[in-house]
Amino acid sequence: MDDTTLTSMEGYYMAIDDTHIHDSLQDLDDPTSLKRMLNIAKSSTAATFVLDFNDEAAYATFDLPFASTSKLLDAERPDASYARWVNLWRPFEQQAILEVLARRYDSVARGNLYRIIDDLWHYSSVDLGRSYVCIGYNSIFGTKHADSEDDNGILPHCTRIWTWLVLCDDSTVITINEDPFPFAGGVLSGTQQRILQETRRNLLNVFRSLSRVVEDERMSRNPMALLPIRTRLGDTIEETAHREPDAPGLLFYYIFENWYNSYILVTRKESRYGVELVSLRAQMFKSPKLCHIDRLDCIGKELGVLKRHYLSYNRIIDRLLEPQVATPASLQGSHVISETSELSSLSTVRPMVTEKESLLGVSFTSAARSRFRRLKDLIDLYALSEVEEYLKQKDSLVTMNFNLIAMKESLDMERLTKITLLITKATISFLPVSLMSAYFSVQFDGIDYTVKEYWVSFAVILAMSWVMLFVFGVASGSVETVGVLQKVWQGSRQAWTSLTSRA
Structure with a gap:
């Protein structure tokens, strides 16, 4: 591949000897192509996409055969690409691609964790490698699918989706999403289709934000809908100079953030828990019953799950932001040298690496780090605080219900005494x-x-x-x-x- 093709992403794709890649190549800045790609991404049959972008252009390919995907991943990345996004749905059907990614980045987790995370909704995983950072986490969506057959779980009105999110040192971001309906064979009912759209809402919003189509219209209608990943508000020299290194970390952050779906469960005024607690309070004043205690106990368990879920997000953020420092203990006995030291010997069998190359994880730029800190503040102020408030209301209602029952029994006894x-x-x-x-x-x-x-x-x-x-x-x-x-x-x-x- 010559240098001219590496300066153009379209030329990079066309230089790969594969007709499937050429035929499926889509320009995100073309309105017709963007609409077609969004429809594919919303469908239950979509399996994969690979997306490359910079300030000037963005291209994506959907549902490539395994051989074509392998060629695309093995081809030398274009210099013009700020970041690459590799997304996989229905991972059980993408084992071959997962193996390719695992060999290339040594980062994609193997094994079936769904049995664990199905029972432990706040389970999370942070894995740091020499050339990647990988997090696994649950996302909870308030789908309220009361008519679903599977509505008796820990949070009966929610759908849980497990996601692997990987940031690699070559500016590649990998997302592996659990299939919410693995046995449907791609044929979904109306309710299942609605749930699927809810679970992909944030991913589609990030995807749409990588396009320049009707940018001004979207900004005027809803500035929060346009994420500053590919396009920024500032065009100064200082701002544009940091766009390329910032792009992978920002893409990683906005895929993880998913604020609307995860935190709307407790932060809205019409939150189900707030509405139900107010309703229970009114029912207790009218006629306190022991069945109200059972419902409050269920609400307390659900809020406990949400609290641990949000705390797990805070732990992930802490792990992502903690500095990785090389210590004498970590370097002892290894073939690691200081960046300022002289190379003493070239006869060793193992390659010599510097301290910087020996550290685990991939560093985030200040743009992503500041947003992760802001997200932690949002979790503390608008998620955990709301959950704590609901838990206090629940405890007070339990006490109040017992007191009202005692008062009711006392009044009934007094009324019986008067009649007697x-x-x-x-x-x-x-x-x-x-x-x-x-x-x-x-x-x-x-x-x-x-x-x-x-x-x-x-x-x-x-x-x-x-x-x-x-x-x-x-x-x-x-x-x-x-x-x-x-x-x-x-x-x-x-x-x-x-x-x-x-x-």
Whole structure:
């Protein structure tokens, strides 16, 4: 490959002897090509793409055969390329390509971790090599697919997707995404298709931001939609001088960030947890039940999972930003020399390397490092703080529910006591009448009683008994007649209202 082809990305692709690469080559700055590529990226049948870009141009190829992909990865990169993005969907069907990437970068993780991460949603992995940095993490999407058959997991209203994200020292960024529906064979239902679009939202936004198509229109409509990866707002000499080294780290960062999908679960005003806690609070005041405690316990478990998930993101960021320092212990017994020292011997079997080349990981420029620090602040302020607040609300509602149940039981017991007292008083009020009736039933010689005399005596004694009980109730503070009559009246009105509304 001559020097002229290395100065042009289009010439670089055309210089590779492969018709599949030539036929699938797409220009991201062409509106028709961009629309076609976005439709492919949204489809469930898309498998891979390789994208190269700089300030002036960006080209991508989709779903190349394995032989063509291998040729493209093995070909010498063009000097004009600031960064390369290699993306894989459905990784179980891309084993051959994974092997090629593993041999080239020694970075792509092998083995099946899905069984672990399916049960441990906050599982994360950071692997540093001599020429790469590789992170593995879960992304959680609030898809709320209540009609899904698999809605009884740790977070029943969310979909979890595992991603491997690799930054290599040759400015290549590799993304390997878990297939959310591995047994669907590419044929998805309407609900599954909607979930797929949600899980690819951030990736598609990054992809779209690498194009210059309708840039001004997108900036005027939504400045946050255009990520400053390929295009920056500043055009000064100092700014443009750093675009090439900044590009790989910025691409790596914005793929990882995924703020909208991951943090919208708890940061929106209409967050499901906030809405449900408010609803539970209203239900408790109306009628506290023990089933509310069960739901609060489930909410607490879900919030605990989210808290550990966000903390795992903070740990990844800390590992990415921590400095890698060569120590005497790490250099002892190795064929590593100081960059300022003289080469003492050339007869060693192993190659001599400098301290800088011996360190693990790939360094990020200040542009990416500052954004990672900002992301950590966002996680602390708008994710973890919200989760902590919801957990406090949950704990207070549990305590409140128990207190309300105790108060309700106390009020029920008090109401039962009042009714019992009222019945007792009614029974006592008829006791003198019963004695009177027994007296009138006794046959005395020469004494006869008329019916009028009986009922007059009945009324007088009953009235005197009620007056005495009322006076005793006022004196002892146990008058219940008025309260009971009010409750009876209210119950009668509610029953009448219910009957008339049905009619």
